[in-house]
Amino acid sequence: MMKIAICEDDNIQRKGILNMIDRYFGMNAKKYEVFEFISGEKLLACTRKFDIFFLDIQMDNISGIDTAKQIRITYEKAIIIFITGFKDYVFDAFDVHAFHYIIKPINENKFNEILHSAIRLLSKKDKLLIAKTSNSSYKVFLKDILYLESNQRKVKIHTTYGVIEYYYKISDLEKELLEDNFYRCHKSYIVNLKYVQSFDNTFVTLKNSEEVYISKYKLTDFSKAFMYYLKNEGY
Structure with missing residues (x-):
């Protein structure tokens, strides 16, 4: 947005x-x-x-x-x-x-x-997030994010090169990423559709073989969002 x-x-x-x-x-x-x-x-x-x-x-x-x-x-x-x-x-x-x-x-x-x-x-432009920890601020390009994980009051950003953890609300990140090919598949996870390899009733499997939970209530809408992403990307 x-x-x-x-x-x-x-x-x-x-x-x-x-x-x-x-x-x-x-x-x-x-x-x-x-x-x-x-x-x-x-x-x-x-x-x-x-x-x-x-x-x-x-x-x-x-x-x-x-x-x-x-x-x-x-x-x-x-x-x-x-x-x-x-x-x-x-x-x-x-x-x-x-x-x-x-x-x-x-x-x-x-x-x-x-x-x-x-x-x-x-x-x-290459869009990015600014992750501010107590000691530093990190530029995290959206294209490098695999998924985001809510961990109590913190968010873990899992990237292609490592994990960055900082205090933030995953609901606020969901709003920021609304139009950028990300989808909140579970209350604790937002995935980058670019890195989705497959999914079933329980897990979304990413291209690096990591798995994140998918809510049964999100399954239908996630499927539609992923198909829409693939269509737009020319797959």
Whole structure:
């Protein structure tokens, strides 16, 4: 699911951007979530991972440019789109590798064009999760994940190169992976359909011969999801 942040201290401008995003996705039938922030401080305090940031440049205390610099520390590949009433900041926007620069008042056709380009770029990128342990943060590319396992208050990410364990809810990961060929086959397991070799009434067998439980209540829907995945992949 696409997650978008709007950081704008003017309520009217912020709601205007939100409405344009809603109209765009309404026409394109994609799943998305939008979160609003009235300052750079509020945005940077948020622990959610966003795909696209719309940042007003001129804000009190911390500017959009300085906010973007902090974002880049954690999210190197996030798409940042600046919105401002002045052209003077265009070179500053380049310094933080902004995707685009929109001048107020916003032309909705231009806005849609830029948002569409941003989404197309995202679809080409290697998507990843950030797994934060007490000591480190790990980038885990979705293409390397075999399955995810709930272990009390922790999640174990089983990858092609090892296991990463950290505090997180598997239900939150299920939402994040909703459109990325993952399926929650059991209350404790989410599998990457890319690595599924076969399944029966009890287990899903992965291509590395590992087995994970499948719930009898999930069996029919899992079968449909796996067949749909195979069809889309050209099998």
